[in-house]
Amino acid sequence: MRSLGKHLVLEFYDCRANFLSNPSKVEEVLVGAAKAAKTQVIKTVFHHFNPHGVSGVVVIAESHLAIHTWPEYKFASIDIYTCGQEVDPWKAYHFLKEKFKTKNATAMELKRGILNLPEEKILHKPKK
Numbered sequence: 001m002r003s004l005g006k007h008l009v010l011e012f013y014d015c016r017a018n019f020l021s022n023p024s025k026v027e028e029v030l031v032g033a034a035k036a037a038k039t040q041v042i043k044t045v046f047h048h049f050n051p052h053g054v055s056g057v058v059v060i061a062e063s064h065l066a067i068h069t070w071p072e073y074k075f076a077s078i079d080i081y082t083c084g085q086e087v088d089p090w091k092a093y094h095f096l097k098e099k100f101k102t103k104n105a106t107a108m109e110l111k112r113g114i115l116n117l118p119e120e121k122i123l124h125k126p127k128k
Contacts (some may be wrong), residue, residue: 001050001112002084002114003111003112003113004083004111004112004113004114004115005063005113006076006081006082006083006111007079007080007081007110007111007112008078008079008080008081008087008092008098008107009079009106009107010078010079010093010106010107010108010111011047011075011076011077011105011106011107012075012076012077012078012097012100012102013075013102013103013104013105014074014102014103014104015069015075015076015100015102015103016074016089016101017071017074017100018071019101020052020069020070020074020075020076020100021048021052021054021069021071022054023046023054023056023115024046026039026046026054026056026067026069027044027046027058027115028047029058029095029096030058030065030097030127031038031044031066032095032099033058033092033093033095033099034058034060034065034092036091036092036095037082037092037095038087038088038091039058039060039061039062039074039079039087039092040060040061042059042060043058043059044057045059051057052072053068053070054067054068054069055068055069058069060082062083063083064079064081065078065079065080065081065092066078067079070083076100081112083112083113089109097111108118
């Protein structure tokens with residue numbers, strides 16, 4: 001079934017705790033994942049919580065990647081939402097899994113915008 005977008009809901013367990021508490025490292029990895037999926041990065045916003053944890057968003061022309069980390073539990077929850085047929089969010093998933101060195105990951109894909117449109121109407125490319 002065709003859809004406007006794909007939304008991956010990820011949970012990463014047993015990650016490197018010190019990595020999950022470093023906002024610049026988390027941002028670097030999420031931007032790398034966006035690039036691995038062949039997306040166009042527009043803007044990033046990341047915040048470090050006291051005493052630990054990071055939340056952040058990478059806005060892409062094709063939608064977004066978002067993360068929240070719990071270093072004290074070695075856990076990260078991540079959303080990857082992409083639209084269009086040119087990008088592959090699963091490439092971002094594999095990139096993140098490797099960089100966070102997760103020992104246990106779950107992933108669920110949701111189809112977004114199932115509108116029963118003719119194929120040519122949903123095969124748009126984002127403006128650069």
